[in-house]
Amino acid sequence: MAALPLSQASPWEAPDWLRARAAATPTRLALLFQGRALTYGELDRWADGVAHALAADGVGPGHRVAVLLPNSPLYVALVHGVARLGGVLVPLNTRWTAPERAKQLARIGPSLAIALQGPTREEAAALAPERWRSPSRLPGEEDVRAGERWPSFSRPPAPTQEPDPPGDRVQALVFTSGTTGEPKAAMLTFANHLWSAVASAFRLGVDPEDRWLSCLPLYHVGGLALVFRSCLYGTALVLQEGFDVAAFRASLEADGVTLTSLVPTMLYRLLQADPGPWPSRLRRVLLGGAAAPPELLAAALAARVPVAATYGLTEAASQVATALPEQVRAKPGTVGRPLLFTQVRVVDPQGQEVPRGQVGEIWVRGPQVMAGYFDDPPATAQTLAGGWLHTGDLGYLDLEGDLWVVQRRSDRIVTGGENVDPSEVEAVLRQHPAVEEACVVGLADPEWGQRVVAMVQVRPQLRVDEAELIRLCRRRLAGYKVPRHVRAVARLPQTASGKIDRRRVAALLEEETD
C-alpha cells in the first residue's frame, strides 16, 4: 500500500488545545468563577499574555514552573500558558507546610515559583528568592476584560536534547503520596490527559452545553484534568476556590451545572446540610478520590443524586473505571468497568491474575498511565514494572467484569479526599526524642472517610505528652496529615514475624475512641 507519510501531526505533538478550541468555538463559555464569565477566545488571549510574561522571565521549553495558588481563573490561564510555552507545570499543594514545600522544591528545581507570598527561609534555601514571582506580575483577568491583546505566542524552538518521549510531552508533575514514603511527582503527559478526556466523555457522555462544577483543588489530578477536559470538549468549567456547602448548592442552582466531581466527604456534608432534591439538570456526580461508604451511597441514592462512582488515581491521570448512576443503583459499591482503552488486571503477590471474585492488587494499563515518577527511576521501575501500573490498591473483578475496590493502597489513608502516607507522619513523630517507634493508621469516619490516628512506643524511662506530639506534627505537616488522636504506649503490638501489627493498632485505637 503506497501510503504517503501522514502529513498531519497528532493532536498531542506540540499540542495547544486551547488554541485549537478557541479556533473552533471562540465565543463559547470557558470559565465561570464567582459569577464572572470568560469565553475560550478570552482565555486564549490571556494564555498568550501569560506565556509572554513567563518567557520574559526566562521560562523556556522544558522548564518547570511551580504554582502555589488557590483555585482562580489565573490558575487556569497559567495551566494553558505554561503548556503553550512548552513548560512543565508543577502545582504545589497549598495545604503543605513550608518545610514540606521546601523539600519538594529542592527536588524538582523549578525555574520559577508563582505564589501569593515570598518564600520562607526554608523555601528560599530550596529556591532562590529572585525566582519567586507574585501572580500580580502576570496579566490579570481585568486586563483581558479590558480587551488587552498580546501577540499570538509562538513557542521558541525546543532545546536540541528533547527529553520527553517522542510524540508526547510532559504537561505537569502532580504530587501523589505514591506507594511508600515521601510524596512523588507523577509525570502526566498531554497524551495522558487526552485519552483520559476521550474515554471519560465516552463513558459519561458529553454535551456542548455541559457545565462542570469543580471545587477540587487544581493541584489535584481531579481538578487539573477538568481544565483539559472542558477545553477539549468545548464546555464550561464552573470553578470554585474551594469546597463550601452553601456556595456549592448556590452554584448548582444558579450556574446551570450539569456535571460535578466530589470526594465522599463533600457529598456527605452536602447531604447532611440539605437532603435534596438536587437540580434535574445535574446529570452526573462523579464520586471518587476515596472509597464511598455504603451508608453514603444509600443516602445519595435516596436523595436521587445521580452518582457515578469512580476509581482513579494520579498515576492514571484520574479516571480508570466508572459506574454510571443506573449501575450504582443496581450494584452500590462497584466502580463499574474500566473505561475504553483501559485494561485492569487483579493479581496475586506473584503478579499472576487471580480468578474473578478473588481480591488482589489492581494493575492498570492504558494510554492514560503516567510516563513515570519525576527523577525517581527506582520507584518508576517498580510501579510500572512490565508495562502495568501497580496501584497498590486492593480489589476484585466480579463475574460481570465490574471492579470493586476493597482497600486503597495497603497502608495509605484517604481523609477528605487527601492521601496521607502513614510513613511520612511516623517519621515526624519519631523526631521527638522520647518516641522510639510510631504507627499511624486510618480509622473509618462518616464525614472524612478516614481519620488519621497514631500510636507511639515511648523509649524506656521517658515520658511524652500526647498533645505535644500533635503540636509537633502540626508544625511539620499539612493539617490533614496531623493525627486527630495520639496514644503513647510502652510497646506497640507486633505480628508473629516481629513487624508492627497495624491491624491490631487500628483495632485498639478504634475501641479507645469509640
Place this chain on the structure above:
Amino acid sequence: MAALPLSQASPWEAPDWLRARAAATPTRLALLFQGRALTYGELDRWADGVAHALAADGVGPGHRVAVLLPNSPLYVALVHGVARLGGVLVPLNTRWTAPERAKQLARIGPSLAIALQGPTREEAAALAPERWRSPSRLPGEEDVRAGERWPSFSRPPAPTQEPDPPGDRVQALVFTSGTTGEPKAAMLTFANHLWSAVASAFRLGVDPEDRWLSCLPLYHVGGLALVFRSCLYGTALVLQEGFDVAAFRASLEADGVTLTSLVPTMLYRLLQADPGPWPSRLRRVLLGGAAAPPELLAAALAARVPVAATYGLTEAASQVATALPEQVRAKPGTVGRPLLFTQVRVVDPQGQEVPRGQVGEIWVRGPQVMAGYFDDPPATAQTLAGGWLHTGDLGYLDLEGDLWVVQRRSDRIVTGGENVDPSEVEAVLRQHPAVEEACVVGLADPEWGQRVVAMVQVRPQLRVDEAELIRLCRRRLAGYKVPRHVRAVARLPQTASGKIDRRRVAALLEEETD
C-alpha cells in the same frame, strides 16, 4: 526530564476498537437492524468468526478485501473482522455497473471479493472467479444468536515490509470521484476515523444512550464512519438497508433514535411525505453530502427538525465543519466552524489565503485527512500538496469564522448524495461514433439537489438519437450517473478562449427543460 518511554501503545497502533469496546461495555446495544438487536459482546464474537473464516481463505495482514453487499449486520461484522485481521476493507459501490466494478477491481487487486453473486465475465477478467466468495460462506447472524463462539482471533505477525505509515494503518479504500476523472480510492486510516469520531463527539455531543439511525450505504464514508463512531462511543447504530421514507419514519418512532445522518434529497422526501413533528428525542439530524438548498433548510426549520448542517468529504473521513441546530436557525446556509483539530483555509488560485468573506478554494488540514489516494502518487501529491487537502470545493469564511460552501468541486455534480464526475459521463458519451464532443452538467433540482443532463456535439453529416445515448450510458454507468436528458447540437457553446462554456450549456439546458 527523565521520562521512561511510554509503555502504552496509542489506541490506533494495531487497534481493535471492537475488542476494547466489548471489554468496556459487552452488554450494551451495538446494532439494531430490522428489529434484531446485537450487543457489543455478540458483535465481538462475530468479528472473531469472520476473521477466522477470512484467514482460512488466505486473507492476511495488508490484504485487501472487496465487499459488494447491501447494508446488513454481516457488513458491520466484516468491517470489524477485516480490521481485526489487519486487512484493508474495499467497499464497492453497489450502484456501479459490472464494467465500472471490473475496472476498479483490476486497479485495486483484492485478495478476495465478497458479493451476493459470482463475477460477470468482465469482473472475472479483473479478479479470478476463485477469489469470489458468497457471504453465506461466512459465519452468520444466526450462528451468533445460537451462541456459537470462535476462538479469540489473534492477528498473525505483520509482513516484514510494513507498508503503512508508522503508528497508523489503512482501514479502508473508499471510492470518491476525486477532483477529476475516474473514481479514486481514498486511503482512510484508523487515526482518521478516530480523530473524526472524537472531534464529531465534541461538536455534536455524545450520550451513552444515543442511537444513530443510518440509511447511508456502508460503502460511503458517511455510513462507514458511523460503524467506528458507535463502536468508540459505545452507542447503538440503527442500520437500514437503504433509504425508504416509511421505514425511516417508523424507525425514528420505534427505535428511540437520537441522531441520524441524511443527504438533502432524503430530507426533502421526508418533509414532503410528512411535515412533522419529529420525535423530541431526536437531538441532531446531520445533513451533509451536498449543499442544502435554502428552501429545504427553511422547510426543515419550520418543521422543527434539529438540523446540524455539515460539510465533509471522503478524503477527510467525513465531517470537516458542522453548524449546530441553533446556529442553523440563526444563520441558515452556513456549515459553521471547523471541528476541533481541523484547520480550514480559503485560498486563491495561487494558494494564498483570501480575506474573510471572499470566495476561494477550501483547503483542509487535520488528523482526519486521508493518507492519500491508493496507487496514485500524482493525484495524491496534487491533492495533498503542502500538507493541505485541496478540496476543489469553493466557499468562504465569514467575519465570524463560519464556513459557507458555495459550490462543491468545480464541475462535480452531487445528485441524491452521490457524486458524479462529468468527465466520466462525457467519456462514455464520446464512445458513440456520432458524438464529437460532450458536456455534462448538473441542474438544480428540488428533490435530488442536482440532476445530470448532457449536451453533445454531433459530428458533421452524422445524426444521433438522444434516447440511444441515454441507453448507452445506462449500460456503462451506475444509474445515478446517467443523464436524465441529452440534447444533441451542431456546436457546443464555447468560451472566448475556445473551451466548452459549461455555464452556457447549463443555462441552455435549464431553459429547455423548464
